[in-house]
Amino acid sequence: MELFSDLALGVSTALSPFNLLYCFIGVLLGTAIGVLPGLGPVATIAMLLPLTFGLDPVSALIMLAGIYYGAQYGGSTTAILINLPGESSSVVTAIDGYQMAKKGRAGAALATAALGSFFAGTVATILLALAAPPLAAVALKFGPTEYFSLMVLGLVASVALASGSLLKAFIMIVLGLLLGLVGTDIESGAQRFTFDTPELMDGMNFVALSMGVFGLGEILRNLEHEQTRSVMVKRVSGLMLSKEEFKRIIGPVLRGTTIGSVLGILPGGGAMLSSFAAYALEKKSSPNKAEFGQGAIEGVAAPEAANNAGAQTSFIPMLTLGIPSNSVMALMIGAMIIQGITPGPNVITDEPTLFWGMIVSMWIGNLMLVLLNLPLIGLWVRMLTIPYHLLFPAIIAFCCIGAYSVNNSTFDVFIMATFGLIGYGLIKLDFEPAPLLLGFILGPMLEENLRRAMLLSRGDPTVFVTHPISLVMLLVAVIMLAVIVLPSIRAKREEAFSE
Amino acid sequence: MKISNRIFALTGAVSTKGKLGARVPTLAAIMAVASITAAPSAALSEYPEKVIEIVVPFAPGGGTDTIARVLAEEMTKGLGQSVIVDNRPGASTMIGSKIVAEADPDGYTLLMASFAHAVNPSLNPNIQYDTATAFAPIALVAKSYNILVVNQDSPFKTVEELITYAKEHPGELNYGSFGNGTSAHLSAELFNHLAGTDITHVSYKGAAPALTDLLGGQIQMVFTSVASVAGQISSGALRPLAVTSAERSAAFPDLPTIAEAGVPGYVSDAWYGLYAPAGTPQEVIGVLNASVQKAIGSEALKKFEKSEGLIFEPGTPEDLAAFVKIQEDRWSEVAKAQGLSVE
Numbered sequence: 001m002e003l004f005s006d007l008a009l010g011v012s013t014a015l016s017p018f019n020l021l022y023c024f025i026g027v028l029l030g031t032a033i034g035v036l037p038g039l040g041p042v043a044t045i046a047m048l049l050p051l052t053f054g055l056d057p058v059s060a061l062i063m064l065a066g067i068y069y070g071a072q073y074g075g076s077t078t079a080i081l082i083n084l085p086g087e088s089s090s091v092v093t094a095i096d097g098y099q100m101a102k103k104g105r106a107g108a109a110l111a112t113a114a115l116g117s118f119f120a121g122t123v124a125t126i127l128l129a130l131a132a133p134p135l136a137a138v139a140l141k142f143g144p145t146e147y148f149s150l151m152v153l154g155l156v157a158s159v160a161l162a163s164g165s166l167l168k169a170f171i172m173i174v175l176g177l178l179l180g181l182v183g184t185d186i187e188s189g190a191q192r193f194t195f196d197t198p199e200l201m202d203g204m205n206f207v208a209l210s211m212g213v214f215g216l217g218e219i220l221r222n223l224e225h226e227q228t229r230s231v232m233v234k235r236v237s238g239l240m241l242s243k244e245e246f247k248r249i250i251g252p253v254l255r256g257t258t259i260g261s262v263l264g265i266l267p268g269g270g271a272m273l274s275s276f277a278a279y280a281l282e283k284k285s286s287p288n289k290a291e292f293g294q295g296a297i298e299g300v301a302a303p304e305a306a307n308n309a310g311a312q313t314s315f316i317p318m319l320t321l322g323i324p325s326n327s328v329m330a331l332m333i334g335a336m337i338i339q340g341i342t343p344g345p346n347v348i349t350d351e352p353t354l355f356w357g358m359i360v361s362m363w364i365g366n367l368m369l370v371l372l373n374l375p376l377i378g379l380w381v382r383m384l385t386i387p388y389h390l391l392f393p394a395i396i397a398f399c400c401i402g403a404y405s406v407n408n409s410t411f412d413v414f415i416m417a418t419f420g421l422i423g424y425g426l427i428k429l430d431f432e433p434a435p436l437l438l439g440f441i442l443g444p445m446l447e448e449n450l451r452r453a454m455l456l457s458r459g460d461p462t463v464f465v466t467h468p469i470s471l472v473m474l475l476v477a478v479i480m481l482a483v484i485v486l487p488s489i490r491a492k493r494e495e496a497f498s499e
Numbered sequence: 500m501k502i503s504n505r506i507f508a509l510t511g512a513v514s515t516k517g518k519l520g521a522r523v524p525t526l527a528a529i530m531a532v533a534s535i536t537a538a539p540s541a542a543l544s545e546y547p548e549k550v551i552e553i554v555v556p557f558a559p560g561g562g563t564d565t566i567a568r569v570l571a572e573e574m575t576k577g578l579g580q581s582v583i584v585d586n587r588p589g590a591s592t593m594i595g596s597k598i599v600a601e602a603d604p605d606g607y608t609l610l611m612a613s614f615a616h617a618v619n620p621s622l623n624p625n626i627q628y629d630t631a632t633a634f635a636p637i638a639l640v641a642k643s644y645n646i647l648v649v650n651q652d653s654p655f656k657t658v659e660e661l662i663t664y665a666k667e668h669p670g671e672l673n674y675g676s677f678g679n680g681t682s683a684h685l686s687a688e689l690f691n692h693l694a695g696t697d698i699t700h701v702s703y704k705g706a707a708p709a710l711t712d713l714l715g716g717q718i719q720m721v722f723t724s725v726a727s728v729a730g731q732i733s734s735g736a737l738r739p740l741a742v743t744s745a746e747r748s749a750a751f752p753d754l755p756t757i758a759e760a761g762v763p764g765y766v767s768d769a770w771y772g773l774y775a776p777a778g779t780p781q782e783v784i785g786v787l788n789a790s791v792q793k794a795i796g797s798e799a800l801k802k803f804e805k806s807e808g809l810i811f812e813p814g815t816p817e818d819l820a821a822f823v824k825i826q827e828d829r830w831s832e833v834a835k836a837q838g839l840s841v842e
Contacts, residue, residue: 053559054559141715142715143712143715143717144712144717184591184679185679186678186679186702186703186704187679187700187702188679189622189623189679189680189839191625196625196627198589198590198593198594198597198627199589199590199594201589201590201591201593202588202589202590340705340707341707342707342708342711346711350711407558407586407587407588407589408585408586408587409587409589409594448704452701452702452703455673455699455701456673456701456717456718458670
C-alpha cells in the first residue's frame with residue numbers, strides 16, 4: 001500500500017526532534033493566542049511569517065499549521081472558563097460551556113472539548129491523507145492553462161469566502177488584484193506602478209502587506225475599546241466525564257466531525273461556520289433539547305469537534321490544489337511561495353516530505369494539545385491579565401523587526417505601517433480584508449499563467465476549454481458564480497453568516 | 500549561518516520564545532570576535548580595523564549567497580577581521596548595488612556582483628547608478644557556465660538536431676527562463692541571435708516553476724545552472740545537450756560546448772566578482788585582492804567546483820574589469836539585436 005509508505009515517510013519526518021519542537025512551539029503559541037481575545041491565528045501567522053524563512057520549509061509549515069489548530073483549542077478554553085471566546089469559532093462553545101463551568105462542571109466541559117477536538121482532528125487527518133493521492137495523480141498534467149483556470153476558480157471561491165456584502169468582497173478582490181500588479185512585468189520586464197522606486201520593482205512585499213492589514217489593523221481596532229477583563233479563576237477539578245456524560249457526547253462528536261470535515265473543504269466554510277452549523281443541528285435534534293443554553297454537554301462537544309475538523313480539512317484544497325479556503329490558508333500559501341515551493345498539485349509529488357510530514361504532524365499536534373491543555377489551563381487564564389498597554393507595543397515592535405528582516409529593507413516597514421492604517425480603515429468601514437489578500441496572491445499567478453498559456457498556444461484562447469482539466473475547473477467556477485448570484489441561495493447565505 | 504542572524508538575534512531579544520533565544524549566542528559570538536580583533540588592528544591603524552560587509556544583492560540561500568558566505572568565512576581567517584554578508588535583495592540586484600555605489604569608499608562595504616551586474620546597464624533604463632564609474636574592481640572570485648537541458652522524452656539528442664528542427668519549424672519551440680534579464684534568458688537569446696533561430700521566450704519567476712514545466716513537457720528547453728538540474732540529470736529526467744562555456748566543463752567532460760556543437764562563437768559565462776565603491780584607496784583594494792586570491796585557493800571553496808560548476812582563476816582587479824567589459828559588450832549587443840531593452 002502506497003498510503004502506508006507515504007504515511008511512514010510522514011511519521012519519520014514529523015517525529016524528527018526538530019520538527020517535533022516546531023510542532024510544539026506552534027501549538028503552544030496557537031493556544032496562547034487562542035486564549036487572548038483580539039489576536040487571531042491570521043494576525044499571528046502573518047506576524048510570524050518572516051521568522052520562518054530561515055527554517056526548513058517543512059518545519060516552517062508545521063509550526064504555522066500548529067498555530068492555526070492550536071488557536072481552536074485555546075479559544076475554547078477561555079470560552080468555557082470565563083465566557084470569553086478567544087476565537088470566533090468558539091463563540092458557540094461559550095454558550096453551554098460557560099454554563100457548565102458555573103455549575104462546577106468546568107473540568108468536564110474542558111475534557112469534552114479536548115476529546116471531541118482530538119477525535120475530530122484524527123478523522124480529518126485521515127481524510128486529508130486519503131484525498132491527496134488521487135489529486136496528486138493529475139499533478140504533471142497541470143500546465144499554465146490548467147493553473148489559469150484553477151486561479152479563476154480560486155478567485156470565484158474567494159468571493160464566496162467573504163462573510164459580509166458581496167459587493168464589498170468584490171471591491172476588495174479587485175483592490176488586491178490591483179496591488180498585485182505593482183512591479184516588473186514578467187514577460188517584457190516593463191515597470192508597472194513602481195514610480196522609479198527600485199524597492200517596488202519586485203512587487204509589494206506580501207509579508208509586510210499582510211502583517212499591516214491583519215496584524216497592525218487588528219491591534220489598532222483593539223486599542224479603540226480596551227476590554228475590561230475581570231478574570232475570576234475557579235478551581236478546575238473533576239476532569240473525568242461520567243459514564244452517562246460520555247455516552248451523551250458520542251453522537252454529537254460524530255455529527256460535528258462530519259459537518260466540520262465537509263464545511264472545512266468548502267471555501268469560506270472553515271472552522272467558524274461549521275461550529276455554528278453543528279450547534280444548530282444538535283439543538284434541533286437532541287433528546288436533551290431543554291438543557292441547551294443551561295449547560296448541555298452536547299452543546300460543547302458538537303461545535304468543538306466541528307471547528308477542529310473544519311480547521312483540519314481546510315488544508316485539503318490548500319495542500320492539494322494550492323487554493324486557499326480561508327485567510328490562514330492564503331498566508332500558508334504565501335509562506336510556501338516564499339520558501340520557493342509552487343503551491344498546487346505538484347506539492348504532493350515534488351515535496352512528499354513536506355506534504356506527509358505536515359499531515360502526520362497535525363495528528364501529533366492534536367495529541368500534544370490534549371496533553372498540553374489540561375495542565376496549563378491555569379497559566380492561560382493568568383495570561384489574560386496582561387494589560388493591553390504592555391502587550392501591544394511589544395507586538396508592534398516585533399512586527400517592525402519582522403517586516404524589516406524579510407529583505408533587510410526599511411521600505412517594507414513603511415509599507416506595513418501604511419497597510420496597518422488601511423487595514424484599520426477597512427475594519428471600520430466593514431470591509432473584509434481577507435479577499436484583498438487573496439486577490440493580491442492569486443492575481444499575479446492568474447496573469448502570469450494566462451500570458452504563459454497564451455504564449456504557448458500562440459494566442460489561441462480556445463485552449464482553456466479544450467484542455468479537459470481546465471474546462472472542468474472553469475465549469476465549477478461558473479456554477480459557483482451562479483450559486484452566489486442566485487437570489488434565493490444568497491438570502492440563505494446571508495442568514496447563515498448573520499446567525 | 501542562514502538568513503541574517505543579526506535580525507533574528509534582535510527579535511530574540513524582544514520576544515522570549517525559546518527558539519529565537521537560541522539565535523542570540525550567534526550574535527554574541529560575532530560581536531565578541533569583532534571586539535577582540537578590533538583592538539590590536541586599531542592600534543596599528545591599518546586596514547582592516549573593523550567589520551567588513553559584503554552586500555549580496557540576493558535573498559539568502561541561492562548560489563551567489565552561498566559562495567559569498569563561504570568566501571566571507573575564508574576572508575575572515577586571512578584578514579583577522581570579521582567579514583560578514585548583508586543580504587539586500589531585489590530589483591535584479593540593483594537595490595544592493597546601489598547601496599554599495601553610494602557607500603563610503605573605505606573598503607568596509609563591498610559588493611558581490613554576478614551576471615546581472617553586466618546586464619542591467621543595457622536592459623534597465625531606470626538604473627540609478629553608473630555601473631562603469633560607480634565601482635572599483637577587486638577580483639573575479641569564480642567563473643561558471645550554464646547547461647542546456649531538454650526533457651528525457653525530447654526528440655533532440657544534439658544541439659544540431661535542435662537547430663535544424665527550429666529552423667524548419669520557426670516559432671514552434673519554447674524555452675523557459677527565470678525572468679527577464681536572467682542568465683537563462685540571455686543565454687537563450689544569444690543562442691537565437693547566433694544560431695539564427697526563433698525560439699520563443701517563456702518567462703517564469705525563478706528556476707523551480709520553469710523546470711517543472713520543462714519536466715511536464717510544456718516548454719522544450721532551458722539554459723540553467725549546473726546546481727539547479729544536477730539531480731534531474733543524474734536521475735535521467737532531463738537530458739543535457741551542451742555547456743555554455745568556452746571550454747568543456749570538468750563536471751561533464753563528455754558534453755560539448757555550444758560553440759563546438761554548431762554555434763561558432765557562442766560563449767555565455769556566469770560569474771561572481773567582488774567590487775568596492777569607486778574611490779577606494781589602491782592599498783585597500785590590494786589587501787582585499789590578496790585575501791580573495793588566498794580564499795579561492797582554499798578547500799572550502801574548492802568543493803564548489805563540481806557541485807556549482809565553478810571555475811577559479813587567480814587574477815588582478817584589472818582582470819576583473821576586462822572580463823566584465825567583455826560581458827557588458829556581449830549583452831549590450833544581444834539586447835540591441837534581439838530588441839530586449841525595456842523603454
